[in-house]
Amino acid sequence: MNTSNPDFLPLNGTDYVEFYVGNAKQAAHYYQTAFGFQPLAYAGLETGLTDRTSYVLQQGKIRFILTTALVPDSEIGEHVKQHGDGVKVVALWVDDSRKAFEETTSRGAKPYLQPTVQSDANGEVVLSGIHIYGETVHIFVERKNYKGVFLPGYVKWEPEYQPTDVGLKYVDHMVGNVDWGQMNIWTEFYANVMGFKQLISFDDTDISTEYTALMSKVMSNNNGYIKFPINEPAKGKKKSQIEEYVDYYKGSGVQHVAMATDNIMFTVGELRKRGVEFLTVPETYYETVTERVGLIEEDLKVLQNLGVLIDRDDEGYLLQLFTKPVEDRPTVFFEIIQRKGAKSFGKGNFKALFESIEREQARRGTL
Numbered sequence: 001m002n003t004s005n006p007d008f009l010p011l012n013g014t015d016y017v018e019f020y021v022g023n024a025k026q027a028a029h030y031y032q033t034a035f036g037f038q039p040l041a042y043a044g045l046e047t048g049l050t051d052r053t054s055y056v057l058q059q060g061k062i063r064f065i066l067t068t069a070l071v072p073d074s075e076i077g078e079h080v081k082q083h084g085d086g087v088k089v090v091a092l093w094v095d096d097s098r099k100a101f102e103e104t105t106s107r108g109a110k111p112y113l114q115p116t117v118q119s120d121a122n123g124e125v126v127l128s129g130i131h132i133y134g135e136t137v138h139i140f141v142e143r144k145n146y147k148g149v150f151l152p153g154y155v156k157w158e159p160e161y162q163p164t165d166v167g168l169k170y171v172d173h174m175v176g177n178v179d180w181g182q183m184n185i186w187t188e189f190y191a192n193v194m195g196f197k198q199l200i201s202f203d204d205t206d207i208s209t210e211y212t213a214l215m216s217k218v219m220s221n222n223n224g225y226i227k228f229p230i231n232e233p234a235k236g237k238k239k240s241q242i243e244e245y246v247d248y249y250k251g252s253g254v255q256h257v258a259m260a261t262d263n264i265m266f267t268v269g270e271l272r273k274r275g276v277e278f279l280t281v282p283e284t285y286y287e288t289v290t291e292r293v294g295l296i297e298e299d300l301k302v303l304q305n306l307g308v309l310i311d312r313d314d315e316g317y318l319l320q321l322f323t324k325p326v327e328d329r330p331t332v333f334f335e336i337i338q339r340k341g342a343k344s345f346g347k348g349n350f351k352a353l354f355e356s357i358e359r360e361q362a363r364r365g366t367l
């Protein structure tokens with residue numbers, strides 16, 4: 001950072017990701033059992049809430065909140081009705097929530113939550129929020145004066161059932177799917193309103209198969225801790241997975257959360273044992289992958305058995321794998337990623353992946 005171009009929105013990282021879901025109790029069980037998340041905090045009827053219940057789970061630095069409505073007429077219930085289970089909040093950890101709110105709203109962000117102080121015996125937090133694409137929001141979390149387990153209003157959640165973790169460490173990036181023609185609107189929003197820079201751009205000639213295509217740009221904040229690729233559908237002979245998402249999500253929203261591990265073979269092996277379903281890759285992928293990516297440290301046979309994909313850029317390589325959607329609508333899914341020097345996002349795998357996704361789409365009759 002230089003003084004002529006100061007970072008007006010310094011971000012320390014992702015604070016949490018909040019999902020609005022139909023049944024938070026069952027979703028929490030799934031994220032514990034299948035993904036190895038650890039119980040952290042709870043809020044609901046027992047803590048004085050009357051309209052919602054939230055479970056907070058953590059693994060490494062990744063925190064998920066699973067929130068459901070307890071009453072028929074609520075913003076949460078309406079969100080679930082429209083979108084199915086999905087991401088409502090991408091919370092960003094800041095040192096000064098009031099300043100984050102002022103800097104972004106003065107540049108055109110639509111306010112979602114005016115700066116609000118919440119406190120309990122463990123101190124206080126300041127929360128503020130702005131709208132982003134679709135019905136998704138950013139909350140700016142200032143927690144430097146708070147010592148509690150999560151946020152005021154939450155109590156420690158200590159169930160007897162505590163499956164072990166699977167080695168997930170932090171949120172590597174989070175991808176937004178936006179509606180037709182909206183990619184540049186939202187990349188400009190991240191540039192102008194939040195001070196992000198564009199990392200990489202590729203167009204539909206890069207990412208297309210015989211049938212479907214997408215366009216994507218990657219926006220990153222000043223210190224690189226926060227990376228948001230933004231996708232929009234592109235015209236192909238058939239419906240792309242982005243268009244399918246937008247159709248079923250009823251608009252723009254978070255497509256996937258990429259979670260980093262430093263041992264993808266262990267992590268993916270565990271996830272598979274616990275019932276997480278991944279996209280399959282064509283067998284032919286591994287016949288040609290070495291020509292594309294060169295030598296890697298891992299045993300290719302082991303990666304093939306786990307279905308892990310490989311890509312390389314100027315700085316190194318990466319290992320990655322994508323789950324199938326984790327709800328019945330073909331919308332939100334997860335990526336597991338291990339970086340070995342590469343800072344890119346697996347562009348070389350997109351074609352192989354798209355062909356895999358199209359096979360799934362064909363089965364759903366939505367291609």
Ligand code: FE2
Pocket residue numbers: 173175256258335345
């Ligand atoms: Fe990704």
